[in-house]
Amino acid sequence: MDTFLALPLPLWGGIIGSLLTYAVTYFRERRKLADAYRAPQREAVAQILAAANELKVSANDVITHSRQPILEVFKAGTSNDAxxxxxxxxxxxxxxxxxxxxxxxxxxVHPQSYRQMILAYERYSTVRRSFDTPELAQRDGWKRFMERLDGQLQQLDADCAVLVAIGQDHLSPKQGLLRTAARKGVQKQVEDSKRAATETKGP
Structure with a gap:
């Protein structure tokens, strides 16, 4: 110990400088690794959300066509091809x-995100199973099917929204403590503003 304390000051400076460099590099690289771990999961969640949105749009299109009469001469409506x-x-x-x-x-692979994703997938599976029904062979059957499907699609949309909310906390790009705290503060302000707006409108 005495020998260690007796090291020349320049050597002490080198040791301290190396330790500081290591500490800075360690936290920077750790943040990069964490973001590399999160990035593909964010992309997967984004693909699920995009696909669910496209499903809603296409479902609305089918409902629109199913509610219109078949196009006849000089009458408005839709064609069988459309x-x-x-x-x-x-x-x-x-x-x-x-x-x-x-x-x-x-x-x-994030546990909470994975659990919510599976819940959303079960909702989608309900939609997919209901799609395989004999009534879809008839145009009126499509109309009844799509009207029943609307509620299931709304629930799927809500499940995906929760999945994104969980991802905001656990799959967002890794940042320092100050930026993370600032982001959470902004999120709270937005939530408080929404709550105040809802209370102002009333029932």
């Missing part, structure tokens, strides 16, 4: 949601 194309796009959107969830299952 209605069939809308149904086809809805089927493709279903497959895209399936693909997005498959990627998510392979990518998302």
């Amino acid at each position: 209605a069939t194309l809308a149904q086809r796009n809805f089927e493709l959107a279903l497959l895209e949601v399936e693909r997005a969830f498959a990627v998510g299952k392979l990518t998302v």
Whole structure:
């Protein structure tokens, strides 16, 4: 110990400088590694959200066509081809949601995010199972099916919103303590503003 304390000051300066450099580098690299760990999970969640949004749009398109009469001469309406194309796009959107969830299952490893993703996938599975019904062979069956489906799609949308909210806390780019605290402060301000606006409107 005495020998160690007897080291020349320049050597002490080198040791202290090396330790400081190591500390700065360690936290910087740790942040980079954490972000590299989170980035693909963020992308997977974004793909699920995008696919769910596309499914809603295509479902609305099918509902619009199913409510219109078949186009006749000099009368407004929709054609069988247009209605069939809308149904086809809805089927493709279903497959895209399936693909997005498959990627998510392979990518998302954060426990809370994974749990919420599976809950959303179960909601989607309900939508997909209800799609395989005999009544879809008829145009009126499509109308009844899509009207029932609306509530399920709204629930799927809510599940995806929760998934994104969880990702904000656990999958966002890794930042320093000050920026993280500042972001949480802004989030709280936004939530308080929404709550105040809701209370002002009343029931």
